[in-house]
Structure formats: C-alpha cells, structure tokens
Amino acid sequence: xxxxxxxxxxYGAGDLLSGVxxxxxxxxxxxLTGPSGAGKTTLLKLCSMHLxxxxxxxxxxxxxxxxxSRDDVARARRRIGVVHQDCQFxxxxxxxxxxxxxxxxxxADAAAEAGNIGELLAWVGLGHQAGAYPPELSGGERQRAALxxxxxxxxxxxxxxxxxxNVDWEMSQRLLQLLxxxxxxxxxxxxxxxxxxxxxxxxxQVAARTLRLKGGALELAGADL
Amino acid sequence: MSVLTRLTDMLDGxxxxxxxxxxxxxxxxxxxxxxxxxxxxxxxxxLALSLSAGRLADRWEDALARTATVRISAAPEQIEAQVAxxxxxxxxxxxxxxxxxxxxxxxxxxLAPWFGPDLPLETLPVPELIEVVETAEGFDAEGxxxxxxxxxxxxxxxxxxxxxxxxxxxxxxxRLLGLFSIALIGATTAAMIALAAQxxxxxxxxxxxxxxxxxxxxVFIARAxxxxxxxxxxxxxxxxxxxxxxxxxxxxxxxxxGGFLTGLGFRGAGWLWPLVLPPLAGLVAFxxxxxxxxxxxxxxx
Numbered sequence: 318x319x320x321x322x323x324x325x326x327x328y329g330a331g332d333l334l335s336g337v338x339x340x341x342x343x344x345x346x347x348x349l350t351g352p353s354g355a356g357k358t359t360l361l362k363l364c365s366m367h368l369x370x371x372x373x374x375x376x377x378x379x380x381x382x383x384x385x386s387r388d389d390v391a392r393a394r395r396r397i398g399v400v401h402q403d404c405q406f407x408x409x410x411x412x413x414x415x416x417x418x419x420x421x422x423x424x425a426d427a428a429a430e431a432g433n434i435g436e437l438l439a440w441v442g443l444g445h446q447a448g449a450y451p452p453e454l455s456g457g458e459r460q461r462a463a464l465x466x467x468x469x470x471x472x473x474x475x476x477x478x479x480x481x482x483n484v485d486w487e488m489s490q491r492l493l494q495l496l497x498x499x500x501x502x503x504x505x506x507x508x509x510x511x512x513x514x515x516x517x518x519x520x521x522q523v524a525a526r527t528l529r530l531k532g533g534a535l536e537l538a539g540a541d542l
Numbered sequence: 543m544s545v546l547t548r549l550t551d552m553l554d555g556x557x558x559x560x561x562x563x564x565x566x567x568x569x570x571x572x573x574x575x576x577x578x579x580x581x582x583x584x585x586x587x588x589l590a591l592s593l594s595a596g597r598l599a600d601r602w603e604d605a606l607a608r609t610a611t612v613r614i615s616a617a618p619e620q621i622e623a624q625v626a627x628x629x630x631x632x633x634x635x636x637x638x639x640x641x642x643x644x645x646x647x648x649x650x651x652x653l654a655p656w657f658g659p660d661l662p663l664e665t666l667p668v669p670e671l672i673e674v675v676e677t678a679e680g681f682d683a684e685g686x687x688x689x690x691x692x693x694x695x696x697x698x699x700x701x702x703x704x705x706x707x708x709x710x711x712x713x714x715x716x717r718l719l720g721l722f723s724i725a726l727i728g729a730t731t732a733a734m735i736a737l738a739a740q741x742x743x744x745x746x747x748x749x750x751x752x753x754x755x756x757x758x759x760x761v762f763i764a765r766a767x768x769x770x771x772x773x774x775x776x777x778x779x780x781x782x783x784x785x786x787x788x789x790x791x792x793x794x795x796x797x798x799x800g801g802f803l804t805g806l807g808f809r810g811a812g813w814l815w816p817l818v819l820p821p822l823a824g825l826v827a828f829x830x831x832x833x834x835x836x837x838x839x840x841x842x843x
Contacts, residue, residue: 361775387840405751407752
C-alpha cells in the first residue's frame, strides 16, 4: 500500500534520512522507533505525502507520488488516517464536527453520518464530549479524538506519530488497544514512538515489527526491545 | 465588540457547513465588508453620473439637432424689413418645417439669467431671433447661409452644430468616464478583496494544514474562503448601495437654473440600475477570492 524505495530526505543541511526502504502491506503493524530527531516524523510525512523525497521513490496505493497531481494526492490522503503528535483540530468547531470533517471534505453527507460519528466517539470513549471544543479536552482525550478522526473514513493505513506522547500509561494502553483493534480489521498501522514499554506491551497482543531509525538509515530492531 | 465585528460574526454564522471550517473572526471580514460598502457607495455615484451624462447627451442631441436660429442685427429702421424677408426666404427653403420670430418675452427670458427679468429690450441693440424647425432630413445650411448673405445682409444662420457637437462629445465622454470609474471601482474592490483573502489564508494556515491532513483538495479549501468573501462582499455592497441611493435621492431636484448638476441622479427605471451592484460585487469577490486562494494555496504547499 505504501512503499518507500531507497528514499533520502534532507531539510538543507545533510541527509536526515538516506537509503530508506519500507513497505506497508495490508494488515501489517509496525512500530517505528529511534531517538528524538532521528527522522520518525519525517518518515511518516513521506508516507502521507506531506513531504517529497529528495531522492528515491514513494509509491502510495501503487502509484508513484511524483506522477500524482495535487488532487490525486489529496484523494489518496483520504485513505490514510493520520494521528499527529500535536493533534491538529479546528478549535472553533465542536468535537463531533471535527471528527466528521474528513467526511465533509470527501463530499459525504455528514448529517447522515451523525449516528456513526456518535458510535465512533463512543468507541474512543468520548461519547459524552461530542459538543465540546478541542481546547476543552485533556491531552488523552485529544489523542483519542485524533484517532477517531483518523479512522472515520475507514482508511487503509493508519499513521500514528507519538500517539501516546502526552498521556499516562493507562491511557496509552487504551490507545494501543484501539490501534490493535483497527489492525485486526485489516488496516496497516505504523506507530512512531520512543516508548519501549508500549512496544513491549503491544507485542503481547499483535504480531508487530519494530523498525529503528539510526544515523538516517532504517533497520529492523532486534530482541533488545 | 464593535458593530462591524458583531455584524461580520452574524453574517459568517449564516454560512453552511462548507465555509464554517474557516474561523468566523478576523480583520479581513471587517475589511471586506467595509471595502465593499464604500466601493458600492462610490459606484452608485459613478452610475448616477454616467446615466445623467447619458441623458444630457441624448437631450442635447435630440432637442438641438432639428433646430436652428437666424439672428438679425440691423439698424432699427431696417430691422422689420429684414425679419420679413428672412421669414420669406425660410418659407421657401426645402427642409424647413417652420420659422417663427421670437417674442420680446422669449428674448427677455433668454437674457434674464444675466440682466434680470425687467430688461428694457427696446432701449438695447438686442438682435432679433428667428427660431427654425427642420424636417428630419434637415436643410442645406451652406446654401441657406449664402442666400441670406445675399438677400438679408444682417442675418446670420446658426445651425447649432458648432457648439452642439463639443457639448454632446463632452457629455458622451462624461458618460464613459462614469462607466470607467465603475470599472476602476470594481478593479479596486477585486484587489482589496484578493488581498484580504490572501491575508485570511495566511492567518488560517493551521486550518489549511488540518484540511490537507484529512485529504481536502485545494478547490474545497478555496471554496470555503470564496463563499465567505463573496457573501460578505454582496452584503457590504448592498449596504453601500442603499446608502448611496439614499444620498442620491437627497440631492436637489433638477431645475432650469441648476442645469446638469441638479440633474445628477436616477429617473424612473434608472433607480433599478444600482441594484445590479451587489450581485456584481459578489461576482467580483468570487473571482478575486478564488484566484487569490488557489494561488496562495499553491504557494503554501
């Protein structure tokens, strides 16, 4: 579904990533780890087509991103759910409308989907917060809301960047559980995290591969995790 | 909170789901509303100027095109004979419908603006005037002029062409100037709204990032801004047009003494013309915002 082939990326001062190859197959679960600044977020942004590789090729849903128009990229992004570290929401819209936003963008009748939005919010434990505005939510609630929005279009791939970065252990377990549930539905999931305990906890529930970014290169992490 | 702020917030609340994705506040909302209102107000006056100039040009064209004047200056003992001879010549001229000597009252009225109403014409060497009405085809002015010169030495034919043409040209140009002003006002409105839209897009960069994250196409994002700016421009222009029409209605009415200036305004169905301005402002805002939004979104990638 998403393939990076010998990809390099730099922000102008040397390659942050170089020679990175990765393939996300349907139903796969990957953890992406590495120290801060190693390029985890950059790698996820390459996968979501928010960045274009300096060299190498990105293929998304079997199409070379370099050959895709801006509209094609936008349409392809609807099949990729992204959970950001800083949970980007429109603060002037209530939570339910934020969650429904991808439906509005895709031209669906958001009003007709209201029931589904309610179920989705209940699934992430925010059924009682539908009318709340994002700034009124706690860090954990925002992370779960971001996950709800990421899956509202039933995407094929979930990209989660430090989804448990701002929450306590109990909440991170709850989020992990939700990601595992999505993976069991056949979604490809990749989670960037530096939380090794989370990875260890996940491995008890799902067959996940752990990749480590080191010196700009991507390697398969061993049993030391 | 200012009245303008409350008004823009209220207007933005009228939008449907599509444009609610743009936060409802910001100086660009007030700027667009104010600019549209001010420009529409000015456009009403430009329109009034253009229509009035058009009426004036038509009037001069129609009223003066088929008339001429013969002026007779002669010694008092010869004046009656020359007037009579002139009337005979005119009666024989092809293309003349009628010829009539102006009365003392009419000549006095012509001079009244300069000398007052009680001018003693008999004590002044004021020429006699014969008013000539032509057929639609008109007469041979040059031929008539030569015949009068030969038979009535004190008569001079004035067919109005010499001074009518520059007046009609001036009025026509004034009409064009009015239309050009409206075009200029439209272009200025477009530029201001495009700038406001660009500022709004830059200020809402985070909103755009969120929308792109969830797969919004540039057209979708642009549409949200376009709707909002178009609505603000139309409503602002409607307010400006109402104020402008009120101001035009309060201008002094047309009278003979005031001439063109007091005739500035709308008449009859002409009052409907300003109502075209709000939709036109909406159209201008739509095009300007769409162009600015799509260009800015491309630059923001």
